[in-house]
Amino acid sequence: MKDVIPIQTNNTETIAVSKNSKNIYQQAIDTFSNFCRARSLFVLHYCTGCGAIELPPAMTSRFDMERLGIQPMVTPRQADILLITGYVSIKTLKRVILTYEQMQGPKYVIGICSCTVNGGMYWQSYATAKVLSEYLPVDMYIAGCMPRPEAVLTGLQQLMKKIEKGEANSWENYFKRYDYYLGNQQHLFGDTWHTPTDILEEARHYHLYGAESTGNNTARLIKYTVEHDLTKLDAPLREKDSMTKRGKK
């Protein structure tokens, strides 16, 4: 089945949002919101790779993340940043995607270590996902094998600057270009891949639905969920090409 779905490697630049529609009060509120967002970051660590060992010194007395307003959180619902340290095996990537979809926007993904950038020393492995940003919108890569805590903190500070300027919007891409990300996920996991979170419905609800949200890959997902009766049939919003709700696996 994996041969049927090719991997897609088109550009993943943020789709620009028009800012002209906002008046001065909305802009002021946005600026203040971004100011607060940049000063309070809750981090969820997904530490299955070797880079995890650099995080305890970054959090404890030597470097102390909390002085920058960064603190660890334990569930995806509470977190802002998903910190992925080191290689993600294909089995791990499924869990990472499930975790990511449960987080609340604005949410940011940071890939630490070379393995998340290009596969690193595991680039020949059959069992690892090589480029993380093909499966999730990644805001920041911190390269190195492994990056020292100084590098981790510098990366976090760069992300804070991006957030304060209002440029860290790549989480919106997951909704706007869901077809692309889903296609690459299906490339690895097969065309029966589905998660409990209904991304397309969320995209509609939060006005993030774009031309690239649906396509061949989402059609495959919808076909699968309809065939296996995972759709809620009584949902009034159901259309031919859309799926309103998916049940749990």
Add this chain to the structure above:
Amino acid sequence: MSGQHIFLELILMPLLAFMIGLFLVLMMRKVRARIERRVGPPFLQPLWDIIKLYVKKMQISHGVIHDLGIIMLLGGYITAEVFLPVPGMSGFTSQGDIITLIYLMMVPSLGLALGVGQCANPNGSIGISRALTAMLAYDIPFIVVIAGACLYYGTTDLTEIIALQKSQQWGLLSMPILALAGLIAIHAMLGKEPFEIYVAPAEIATGPMVEMSGKYLGSLFVMQCLQIYTITVLYTSLFLGGGYTWFDFIPKLFLVALLPVMITVIFPRYKTDDVLRWLWKWPTGLALLGLAIVVLQG
């Protein structure tokens, strides 16, 4: 008292409680950081956290009861603030005495139980069952302490209790055993180690907070500010003579909050049944002893 005046107090008292609560939370985090030899959070960190959580662009509600539970837990504490006398403002203190206040302080736990119940997360359910067990554990010594204090002063009106302490001596000096039992009880009420059974991040993933996101978690952060304020003000009013002015009142609040934080860092966490056993044995025993002394003196 004019209607306008009481209306102003109704707005000012919860607002001041929130602001002082923010600084109490900041102090707790800062002291914990210093004990762990870290720098600790910046000055306005608790405020940034709360604003950030309220301006999240995606909010997940798990249903009507989830929303109502959050309103109930915030409402319980906001209402409790107007029954707590502070320097210059007494709110509804003379209409509702300390027993009303104890009722109101139980509402947030029940609201939290309702709200978390609808999240249908097993960690949340375990957390809330532990939170209610902890409430059962610390409320017994706490109520015995309050009963002893009220027996000693001969009134349940907090303003009168404060006035009596101003004319005689502080409750801390006249009934030291009850004050000690009360201090242990408020340590458990604040949910700090070793009584941190219902948050337990490494064990049940923060328990009641597990499914809370965005403004729901923000409301819990606000609740934490109000909770610390309510508990410290109540203890200060009962045993430290309340406040003559804000300048001696606020240091007393910080001192009461500081004592549990100073010793909490060295403790691991008790098991749920051990919390119940320990709190029903030592602080309850001390409180009953203090009560007996008050009754025999009387």
